[in-house]
Amino acid sequence: MSNVDPAELQKFSELAHRWWDPNSEFRPLHEINPIRLDWINSLCGGLAGKRVVDVGCGGGILTESVARSGATTVGIDLARKPLKVAKLHSLESGVAVDYREISAEDLAAAEPESFDVVTCMEMLEHVPSPASVIAACARLVKPGGKVFFSTLNRNPRSYLFAIIGAEYLLRLLPAGTHEYQRFIKPSELSGYARQAGLEVDAMIGLHYNPLTRVYSLGPSLSVNYLVACSRP
Incomplete structure (x- = not known):
């Protein structure tokens, strides 16, 4: 429990009841979800039949989508209220997800090398030690498995x-x-991943056009970006 910021947990817990409202504060997560899911699918040879853990799952938007893709899915978070919302939505939707209130570090200690795919999206910039989470993700994945991260770059453009x-x-x-001070440069994330024994396979930017209100993937990593890693 040392690698957690209580203020961050409280921030998302206060909004938990709005997590599945596509017109709420979580609208961006709903809109980018198909994009990031397709990218993950394309780089891991499809999710069907795989065992996947979504680290920092929140209310379960990505987690349920992974389960719908045919994966046996675990979602973990330390924010209790969003996790309750995720569990309730899973019951309502009929999509089976194993949600647990546990840290990535503790799950990695209990179930090392247990997952074919690990996802950790929009979470690293909310914890005191992102390197610790990345190391835990590396321990969770099986040799030959894939780990996916997304976060925000740290530069004047991303602040703007x-x-x-x-x-x-x-x-x-x-x-x-x-x-802003918690944003992570791609070079820093790559360094943490390599220290944890992961190989960085791909990086891609996530862009938003305020005129068309459309999200898309592109080469620039200047603001939001996604990273795909593998464990040799």
Whole structure:
């Protein structure tokens, strides 16, 4: 429980009841979900038949989609209220997900090398030690398995777009959702991954066009980006 920020847990817990409202503060997560799911699918040879853990699953938007793709799916988080929302939605939707209130580090200690695929999306920038989470993800995945991360780059452009633009001007996210000093440069994330024994296979940017209100993947990693790793 040392690698957790109580203020971050409280922040998302207060909004938990709105997690599955596609027009709420979580609208961006609903809109980017198909894009990131397709990218994950394309790089791991499909999710069907695989065992997957979604680290920092929140209310379960990605987690349920992974389960719908045919994977045996575990979702973990330390924020109790979003996890309850995820469990309730799973019951309502009939999509089977094993949700657990446990940290990545503790699950890695209990079930090392147990998963074909590990996802950790939009979570690293909310914990005190992202390197610890990345190391736990590396321990969770089987040799030959895949690990996927997404986070925010740290530079003036990301501050302008992700905080000033998204939180204060366009109101895509609640003000205070992100703290700039916690953003992670691609070089830093790559370093953490290599230290944990992972190989970095691919990186791609996630872009938002405020005129068309459409998200897409592209080469620039300047703001939001996704990373695919593998364990040799």
